[in-house]
Amino acid sequence: MVDRVIFLLPRVFRLKKSGFTLVEVMITAFILAMIFGALFSTLNIGYISTPVSLKKLELQAKVRRYLDWIVKDVRQAVNSSASGGIRSTEPTTSKIKFKPVIGFDDTATDKRELSGDFIEYAYDANAQKIIRRIVDSGGNILQTWEFTDIIEAPFYTDYTNRELNGSDLQTKGITIVITARQQVRGGITIQQTIQEKVKIRNE
Numbered sequence: 001m002v003d004r005v006i007f008l009l010p011r012v013f014r015l016k017k018s019g020f021t022l023v024e025v026m027i028t029a030f031i032l033a034m035i036f037g038a039l040f041s042t043l044n045i046g047y048i049s050t051p052v053s054l055k056k057l058e059l060q061a062k063v064r065r066y067l068d069w070i071v072k073d074v075r076q077a078v079n080s081s082a083s084g085g086i087r088s089t090e091p092t093t094s095k096i097k098f099k100p101v102i103g104f105d106d107t108a109t110d111k112r113e114l115s116g117d118f119i120e121y122a123y124d125a126n127a128q129k130i131i132r133r134i135v136d137s138g139g140n141i142l143q144t145w146e147f148t149d150i151i152e153a154p155f156y157t158d159y160t161n162r163e164l165n166g167s168d169l170q171t172k173g174i175t176i177v178i179t180a181r182q183q184v185r186g187g188i189t190i191q192q193t194i195q196e197k198v199k200i201r202n203e
Contacts, residue, residue, distance in 0.1 A: 055184045056192070059149075063192045066130070066147045067178045070154070071196050073119050073132075074176065076100035079169050079200035084114045086169065086200060093153040093164045094123040096174070097135070101201065112201070117142065123153045130154060130178075149180040151191075159195065173199040 077086040077098040084099030091097070099114040118135045130147040156175045157168040164174070177195040184190060 051185050052188055052190065055182065056190050059180055059182055059190055059192045060194075062149075063178045063180045063194050066150075066180075067176060067194050067196060069132075069147075070121060070130075070176050070178070071198055073100065073121075074098075074174055074198045074200070076102075076119075077200055078112060078114065084118075087166045089118075091155060091164055091166055091169075091174075093155050093162065094125070096121050096155050121154070123150065123155075125153070147178075149182050150178065151181045152177070152179045154178055169200050173197050 074096070077096075078084065078101060079086060081087045086096060086098040089097040097118050097120040099116070099118055101112050102115045103113040104111045116137060118133075118137075120133045120135050122131050122133070123129075124131060128148070128150055130150050132145040132147070133141050134143040135141055153162075154177055155164050156162065156177060157164050157172045159175045159177055175195055175197045177193065179191065179193040181189060181191045
């Protein structure tokens with residue numbers, strides 16, 4: 001009797017035999033593909049973002065180190081048109097040169113004692129680097145350092161208008177801007193800019 005009732009039921013209500021239909025297999029495959037796609041995307045983002053984050057920190061530290069070095073030197077410059085003063089060497093946005101203050105002489109008219117050698121910073125736009133040199137009074141280069149990955153000139157009395165006016169040094173000082181750029185994994189470009197204003201010693 002039971003067998004006869006089951007036979008009379010429509011096919012959709014009959015007990016299903018073991019196995020999966022094609023539709024069930026396709027739905028399962030689609031769900032698995034979505035899950036694995038999401039996992040792969042998450043892993044891929046992590047694979048890229050972690051090195052990028054580390055490179056950003058490295059670049060920030062490098063830019064800060066460059067800026068601190070330049071600021072420390074420029075604080076020793078004298079705002080003077082006399083020999084060795086920063087204005088005597090006609091500073092520009094790409095180049096400054098001066099004799100740093102190394103001490104004080106109470107017996108002299110100008111009590112500040114300047115070094116016999118110049119500190120010179122020159123920006124090379126083609127090589128994207130700032131070159132720091134120690135130059136003697138005869139123009140001979142004694143030592144050289146290079147600050148790499150720099151994409152703009154670093155010295156300004158007016159950074160908004162991208163200019164350095166020697167006559168404004170006494171009132172405005174120098175704004176030192178270090179902007180560095182690097183490429184990291186996946187062709188991603190990172191950039192870091194730090195600036196600091198330095199008051200130049202009066203004549």
